[in-house]
Amino acid sequence: MNIIDAIIRLVENPVTDLKEYKIGSNRANNAGAALEEYVKDLFAGSFDLDEADRVKKLNEVFSYLGSNASPPDAMLKGGDAIEVKKIESPGSALALNSSYPKHTLKQTSTMITDACKNAEDWEEKDMLYIVGVVQKGTKNLKKVSMVYGLDYCASEECYLGLKNRIKEGVESIQNVGFEETAELGHINRVDPLGITYMRVRGMWGIDNPWKAFNYVFKTNNENGFEFMCIINEEKWKKLDNREKLNAINIQQGSFDIKDVEVKDPDNAAKLRRAKLITYIMTKEEVQKRKKKK
Numbered sequence: 267m268n269i270i271d272a273i274i275r276l277v278e279n280p281v282t283d284l285k286e287y288k289i290g291s292n293r294a295n296n297a298g299a300a301l302e303e304y305v306k307d308l309f310a311g312s313f314d315l316d317e318a319d320r321v322k323k324l325n326e327v328f329s330y331l332g333s334n335a336s337p338p339d340a341m342l343k344g345g346d347a348i349e350v351k352k353i354e355s356p357g358s359a360l361a362l363n364s365s366y367p368k369h370t371l372k373q374t375s376t377m378i379t380d381a382c383k384n385a386e387d388w389e390e391k392d393m394l395y396i397v398g399v400v401q402k403g404t405k406n407l408k409k410v411s412m413v414y415g416l417d418y419c420a421s422e423e424c425y426l427g428l429k430n431r432i433k434e435g436v437e438s439i440q441n442v443g444f445e446e447t448a449e450l451g452h453i454n455r456v457d458p459l460g461i462t463y464m465r466v467r468g469m470w471g472i473d474n475p476w477k478a479f480n481y482v483f484k485t486n487n488e489n490g491f492e493f494m495c496i497i498n499e500e501k502w503k504k505l506d507n508r509e510k511l512n513a514i515n516i517q518q519g520s521f522d523i524k525d526v527e528v529k530d531p532d533n534a535a536k537l538r539r540a541k542l543i544t545y546i547m548t549k550e551e552v553q554k555r556k557k558k559k
Contacts, residue, residue, distance in 0.1 A: 490552030
């Protein structure tokens with residue numbers, strides 16, 4: 267299973283209302299958790315299965331199914347790492363918290379869990395960011411984008427270099443005590459009594475894909491549903507099932523694949539060839555589909 271399978275399922279059976287998902291004994295009532303489960307179903311083809319069969323299907327497709335505290339949200343067996351983000355407005359940035367953007371995901375990263383590191387035999391995976399715009403207070407899915415970190419984020423050295431420079435600056439402060447930490451700093455004995463400490467944490471964020479790639483795709487809030495995906499040419503050629511997109515079954519909406527050039531995240535003066543894949547439904551088409559269901 268790969269991104270092509272997920273795109274085909276999204277286009278042939280578009281879902282614009284996220285449902286509740288049962289996770290263990292709990293239900294994923296919030297829209298962010300529901301979006302993550304929807305993405306898993308896109309890759310696994312597990313939309314209409316009962317819970318027991320769905321769990322088995324997810325196990326066949328994924329080697330890792332995530333931690334709330336650290337990336338990624340999922341890893342495909344022998345394939346990509348996936349990070350899912352929910353926003354409520356096409357203009358909102360993505361909050362990445364203490365984890366800087368990932369060009370790729372490396373097995374040696376200190377930001378991932380041991381369970382992730384040992385999920386399968388791997389060294390480095392392409393990082394796929396999937397972003398959904400979910401209307402505030404609802405589970406109404408308005409937009410979905412899929413972009414690879416290779417096309418979206420700078421290399422690790424960019425972020426790690428800044429992080430290390432800030433950390434060194436914090437640690438150069440005189441007359442306070444420092445504690446070893448994975449954060450930017452943990453400063454002890456801040457006050458005269460030596461009983462106060464301060465944690466220094468990085469809180470990362472990044473423009474959402476619609477804003478970052480607005481020079482190749484213009485989002486339209488008048489659309490009922492909108493899907494946008496960018497895949498660089500090198501990755502595209504490695505997807506041995508890409509020809510399946512030529513036979514995609516479109517019942518509603520418009521589907522398109524075109525050649526574009528996107529900026530190299532490490533050098534904005536350089537362009538790289540990529541595929542822009544879009545699927546758009548009007549508000550009338552979305553309503554018509556809801557009535558059929």
